[in-house]
Amino acid sequence: MQKFSKTNELCHLFLVLFVSFSFCKKSPSSSGEENLLALLPLLSAAANASVCPKSTIPTDIYLATTVVSASSSISGFSDPKKAVNGVCGAGELVGSLDVYALDITGAGATIVLSWGGRTVKNVSDSIDFIVYDNSFRISDDSNTYAMDPSVIQVSIDGTNFCGFNPSYSGGNVNLMDSWTKFAGLRPVHYNMTTKPFINEDLFINTGGSFLLGGGDGFDLDDLDPADPNDIGCDPTLANNIKTNGFKFLKITSASDVTNPNTSAKFPWPPGSYNGSDIDGVVAREIQ
Template identity: 75%
Template structure:
């Protein structure tokens, strides 16, 4: 109940529905039931006004879906991953997302900036936006969609950030290091706009002003065991020249090097993988 009183929604009934369904992977209902509720939810919450059209020109969002094959009912429109950022804050997940599968070919998607290059600058170079939200008064406990992030110059050979899971708990943010899909999204192009540079302002620890998970190309790790086509030369080339393609994979579809023979865990009760709201670069060329 304390969580409910903090959410600024128009009615108690709608609040119960939204908390139950806003994080699309955490549902005991069928995908068809959820899909039927989406128009009502969007209309009542005002999310139908986000994203803006046309997109703000200064926001350097990934604009092109290179590949995507998931088909999660109600969240199968891959354009949702490139049509703008529609975060709902600390306590509610956005519905304007494209949902990946938990495992299999549909657990991965590749985005690009339409041929442009994301440059390596000081600090975080890009931000991945999902729809995580806090589920406890403990500020470290979230409903999360851990995703493995990799980047590439040619769209074939990818390097990543050697993500690590401590094994403490799938809902403790501190358990996950160098993953996407961990932090809430505060940025909303309609209701809470920021400049592109504002989005990269660090507000303490690893949290950013607009939320999401930031990645610094200087942290690429050629020793990541899941990057079979990455090596020191390629990682250094990406650091020096930037990248054109970004791959996002549900963590449950990636081998966990700390537990040979098994993959990263996935939050129980989830019927789909990572939910992608968008990716923003700091500088393009």
Template identity: 70%
Template structure:
């Protein structure tokens, strides 16, 4: 009986949970999804305050957002605080992007402040990825393409790359957001801004999420149609004010001309944005 049940894809949809479907390829995929039924509910208690902590440099302004995913259409969920629930579950406190079209993109800012280029990583993007097998590198992910801008017009990115193979392996995706789970929770797992940038190894951070270093901006990113060498140089020297987050499924894949980046099976919308934290602002 157990094997018969496990031969089918399993859908986990908690109330208005942003559903991700498990792969039927392994028993572990199903078993790892089951804890969501318990731990995801904890995210509904977060954040416990409408006042953002001043020592956590969260993006706090929605510049543009037009997605309309049922149950996840409130863009303020992307700026009201980070509410991760760990390795085996995804947060409910997110704003969901579409897979394609204008609704696949949102732009956030720090209310006029500038995110500085400091030593090492400069900001972290939080989504709601979670592990789907005993292989700690295999996740239900929502890959997103990240671009930044100083003037709100010229957006420059990190030239993300997808390597064909197991689409749920983090190692298949380079320089994307939406890959790693989120451990930082502003109600149940408080961390300092400094703590969030402590790397535990393999680009996993103490609070989770995906970190980016402005020194890695690439003026040769083929998707940065508005970017040029001068803009990249300016951002590296002076920082940025705006961050654009786009579901990877809406972005051209340079390795496969005429096609978008692939989308992991079982994610029924685009990227789920829980927040963005800068290392230092001015």
């Protein structure tokens, strides 16, 4: 999560490391040695940022390659190409810097991506695509993360979208279990340069809803035409997408989407400088 503006990359990098380090310390009583060990992954992530992404995307990675629409204005992170130029995860304890940051509300809170005219298929009994953000763990409790919850919708024509009817339990905004069917929850381990995988490996489930390469997976069979936020979706369209796949994917900061259970926007971590941070989206199969 990018929380601060920056005047240059070095300044921003220092701030991200400083803030991340303050979250990753075990406790105020941790020793200097423990704190130093907690900082090492962050320094490694900084090094990764300088070598990722690759100039050429591997042909076996079915990455969304086209930005259809994007209009955020987050200083230092407003280049939408960052959402399609490769996945540069930094692991469990720190978020990637190679991201496109959405706004918290308004038109800039949404980005629409595509696979350059190709169709993402619905693979039977399988996660069909993965959204990569830059969540990272902020305590020894494996359920507590600095997250960027985002609402995911898909479309055949780029006009009528269907989503997954996400829900928030009303608990702590940093507890992963409080959020269901959102992206931006899980850390990203996949890094095209320093921790490469083949496409199929990215979809290996390592327990619960966690994937080998991290990120948040979505199954088209879970599309819900009853989602109150999907005005253009009905059972006919949802079933058409389930049968034939989709071409367009919309990502919206949860803070700009109404929670039907409260009639208010979904909550957002206090003090956040921006909305969701998009590192990339990978499909399991395209045609």
